[in-house]
Amino acid sequence: MFSDYAAAIVLLPVLAFVLTLFLGKKLYSGGAPLPIAAIAGSFIISLGIFFEIYPGGVVQQSWPWFANLNIGILIDPLAVVMLLMVSFVSLLIHIYAVGYMAHDPAKPRYFAETSLFTAAMLAVVLSDNILQFFIAWEIVGVCSFLLIGFWYHKPSAAAAAKKAFLVTRVGDVLFLAGIVLLYVNMSELIAGRALTPESGNFILQFKTMFEAIPYIDSGQLTLITLLFFGGAIGKSGQFPLHGWLPDAMEGPTTVSALIHAATMVTAGVYLVARTFPMFVATPDSLVHGIPDSLLVVAIVGGFTALFAATMGLVMNDIKRVLAYSTVSQLGYMMLALGTAGAVIGAKAVGISMFHLISHAFFKALLFLCAGSVIHAVGTNDIREMGGLFGKMKITAITMLIAALALAGIGIPFINIGTAGFFSKDMIIEGAFEYGEITGGWGWVFYGFAILAALLTSIYIFRLWFMTFTGKPRSERRAHESPNIMTLPLMILAVFALFFGFSQSGFYPYLETNFELMGVEIAGHEGEALHPSAIIIMLPVIVGVLGIVISYMIYHRRMLDMSKIVSSENPLYKLLINRYYEPRLSADIIGVKLTHDVAAQSGEFVDRKIIDGLVIDNIISSTLFQVGEVIRKLQTGVVQNYAAITLLGVGLLILLLKIGGM
Template structure:
């Protein structure tokens, strides 16, 4: 039984971390084979468990007491097992790719050790059966991201980016921890007064017990808890306003960017909301009738982030920063799905959101690894210095085009239009189309079409910026004298595998959504579903996501391939809109100057200086006691002559005095 070895899913990469860290320098390719073998083992065990519990809707639970009345446990249900397979599989491909990408880096052992620990931490997040263990693993993910973003710590920009990521995500982590404390206080009160019965205090923060307590917790308290949890998710998943660290995280190796943006770290925030989804659904509806308050916040933060980040992706020239803002935007889509579909479809929203999370993992990992292949070949991140690379990099160019099609959601909804043929399209088409349809149904039910507008406009912008990147990189004439070449097979192999998943993974959407929809039923949690007339959108609304995707492609093709529009007048410092987007809405400047300088230095530091010099010094320096201590210190200071003979004499005198005192004491007794 693979379930008997579930703990090895985390332990294998941890063991690889230790061995690679200490012995990597003596092994082939910096010890890369150890993490690759360990993560392959994690994937095999995860796949084996999936085959054991699918489709019977079973789950694996293992638990033992930990410390301070808490437990250490494993929970593998449908939600966890699909995440385990995705994280281990994508991470495995990225590690294989890194053998070629990091081939000439002298710090390879440290790199592979840290990425192995990073993967282990994310797998531990997924396996956790209680919220405290989840948080401990969550913090380890944050620590590993700090180490990897600042991997090239000798570069000031990398060190600054790592520090920024660590500090910004800590804001969310503090909120998350506050939510856990508030949840524990409420559950402890329920246990103490006998309202909630648990077998042992060790299991008070298990997810199953948390969900049992939901009907018993005050609605206002439940809203606070859910929103504090969401605050943690905002930090980890780079949602507005805690998104600024994610684009700057590009300072690490491209393979690190692929890990953070596709398989680990940022997906943890979405997974947190999905894992605790029953709490969000159960919050009262005081802001908008029929819409749980927590889900309403999730909807608007996610929808706004999707369109906000997409606008900045339009003007970035660093190939990795374009993809970084794309990640922020797509994570917004996942949050939007949990909010809108969660309101009208209940637990099905978890399947819709997680399906896009997995779909996004495949094509975003592919996009980043293709970007790494390009950077490896031409030695620059600036797409303005590229062009014409397709002739010499056909595998990279083709696979990146497939990933771009998936990100843009290109496909055709034959079945949705009543035709006797199934829908055909990329993985992104199936996953994003379901989110947009959920937002549309939300609008029909609540008469609030703003989230749907966010989703459609963001889809158009997504198509424009990703095909802009592709055309500027691979088509036209070379815009520099750089010599390009295709990457070695160890790098192109993972690209081809990920391209196949970006093309065909979408066809599993029916089974996937149905499988995850039953996830909370296994814990005896019933989530209400909106009951109303069957939703049948018009043909135009069904086609609209595809229309905007194709329109974005045509706009980019006409501008960046055919040069039908002169962009020099638009892309200039004289265009206020371009300046606003290029400067990222001045968010970095506001964060650094207003918050970093004005608030931290001018307010906090100067206030501290005033308290120290004007109040503390007055209380101490102008005080009789302090003056006496200062004078005594002056006398003692004079005794410090620096003459060794004097010190020896004092030592001998002290020992003699001690012996006399001991003799007197023994004589007295």
């Protein structure tokens, strides 16, 4: 039984981390075969468990830890699809990295850290309780810090690593506060016997958390879920904690692919999906019929999807374009949980997760194709590329497939299309249904989704046309990447093309997830909506329109962009400066908060309190006086010490006698 070896899904990459760290220098390619073999083992075990539990099984393993907490493994439909995606995509990225990192002297450290990174993400997915989830979540954050700053000798990489660590810590503190508040509420319920966990269940297990939902005060439940969502905002790069994600491009491209496709940023979406019954159960005081917490998720997700897409239009670093694309697509996933969750209940988790997994395939492919281009031409700037199609056909064609998937291109009604066509269209339709039900400003989310889809198509094909078509814009000599790099590209391209056809089985399977845990989630009551033909076709129409616009501007050069791409254009200036977020965060957080508040407060404590109070005044003088008294007792005469010892023993015997009476 593969389920008997579920713990090995995490333990194998951890073992590979230890061995690679200490023995990597003596092994082929810095020890790369060790994490590759370990992650392949994790994938095989995950696949075996999937076949064991499909269509309606769950793997639950638990061991007592301390007090009323536990360490445990939960593999249900939601977890098993994530395990398969994380292990499979990470495996392909590690294989690709053998070629990409071939000439880097720090290969052993790289493969050790990526192996631990993958293990931590797998541990997040496997966790059966929210505290263990948080611990693995924090290890993911530490690994991202190490990998973003992998080339630590570069000041920009070191700064990006610190920024990622500090910004995500904001969300982590909120997440931890939510866990503490939840623990306090559940402890009170158990003490008052309102909640009695079954034998073998522990207080912070997800099943016990869901059982407690009806008994937790609605205001407390809203606050807990919003604190959880604060953690998701930090990890998944949602506005306003998105700034670290584009700067994370300072690490190797393979690290970018891991962070943006298979690990880390997907953890925030997974957190909301995993605790979805709590979000649905919050009151609907703001909009009748729409849970408050889901409304906040929808607002943040919808705005982030559009906000990030606008910046993707003007970036010239090939990896930074893809980074803003990731932020935007994560916004889509949150939008799905917020809008579709309010409308159709548990099915929204399936819609969001389907886009998460399809996004993992085409976004990993986009980043690895970008790495292939950078490996060939030695620059990240798409303005110095051009004309690479003839020299890098495999990279160009696979990146075209990924771009079509990101743009959501397909043929409506007959259901033929890329993975993104199936996954993104479901999100946009969910936003449409939300608008139909809420009316008024509820249509804003649908507008966000459609406009972001148009901008997505424009910026990704701007990147493709500027990179692979036209005449070369520099003297750099390009060449196709070696087979060990192009093979993962071709495998990912197959999934980016055909994964969408699995939706007919995917949604029903994920819908059963919470039912298997004894939780029923109902959608909004009302008549079934039947969107018109134009509503169904509109996402594809704007996707094709985006391709046409990019083709005319960046391939045919039918529009002179010099007047638009100018520092005199206030809109372009705003976008290229990323809405001045980096400057604001540097000035306000870096200078005002760090220096003016933290540093000056530290100086005040050091000089006025510690130096003044401790050394010069009360504490110091008191200690000196006490020392003088004690010094007089230390006479150095042995007879005095013996007399005191006998007196103490006598008093002790007297007290024991009195106590015995």
